[in-house]
Amino acid sequence: MTTRRGGFTLDVEIEVAPGEVVAVLGPNGSGKSTLLGTLAGLYIPKDARITLGGRTLTDTATGLAVPAHRRRVGLLSQQALLFPHLTARDNVAFGPRCAGRGRRESLEAAGERLAEVGIGELADRRPSALSGGQAQRVAIARALAVEPDLLLLDEPFAALDVDAAPAVRSVLRRLVRDTGQTTLLVTHDVVDAVVLADRLVVLAEGRVVEAGPTAEVLARPRSAFAARIAGLDLVTGTASGDGLTTPEGTTVHGIASEKIAGGEPAVAVFPPSAVAVHRHRPDGSPRNVLPVRLAALEPQGEVVRLRAAASPDGPPWADGLAADVTPAAVAELGVEPGDDLWFAVKATEVAVHPRRR
């Protein structure tokens, strides 16, 4: 598709498989919202063919443009944007009604969706009597009420205050993760992308500069933007009592970000700045101590990033882990590629998130 907005041109080709979650990342002004708006039918593209599950939604060659409310595309934006004069239930029932479903059926569906997002008891309230987090839950219910073939999420947590965001995030993560809902998610938060997305697409200046499976893009970023967001250490495995267990049986001690049942797929995330580097195995406190072989030293502004390879004495998943240390510490350690080192991370620095199956 090609969409123009003022002097800006978005020119992309994107495919999302049924049931897939694709995260769209990119700097401010790269065209992420324009992409979602074009798919939702809010912006008229200059030149585009958009199909969804065998239906053509837009084809500029033939002049076809299915109106937004008939696309079966759910859009959730930063702001809830509810109708102020309608109750939560009527707001949610609005979409199905527009799509031609009966009044009773639409209201019933609305009640169910509101219960699913945990606010069934607030169905009769107007938006002015809802908190920001509650309003955003109504907006989630509304986006799902049209039984969308495609769900578009445009930074759905960005406008929520720090108290409301975690609960809404957890509701939405669960819905996206567990229902097989085909979803395109715009986010600035790499953890959301890691936890939710099968694939990442990186936009810059209106074009796709990088695309691929989430883990691959983050492990081997090619664009500057992906490299910047990829600056996190990730270990995948399954949730266990005190953190995460990797496929070959190591435990990474950490703190669960939300309730996860033991054995559920999970990912442990920590910043390279939380990794301490030692020549010899450190005694005592840190719960996570890991032998690695130093692969590379990468200058990263104020710090030096020590990139690990797996050590013959350690787990294979250490390959690619990063530790950020000061140049002074590098000099003190006197390390060079090929050296055997120890990475240590406190359990309190490791966040364990549920992961998509």
Ligand SMILES: Nc1ncnc2c1ncn2[C@@H]1O[C@H](COP(=O)(O)OP(=O)(O)OP(=O)(O)O)[C@@H](O)[C@H]1O
């Ligand atoms: N109504 C408009 N008229 C003219 N230009 C616009 C309009 N809306 C957006 N633009 C331009 O289109 C470009 C893409 O904007 P868009 O909102 O899609 O970016 P984005 O990647 O979603 O950014 P952000 O991360 O800041 O939300 C920007 O350069 C912006 O200035």
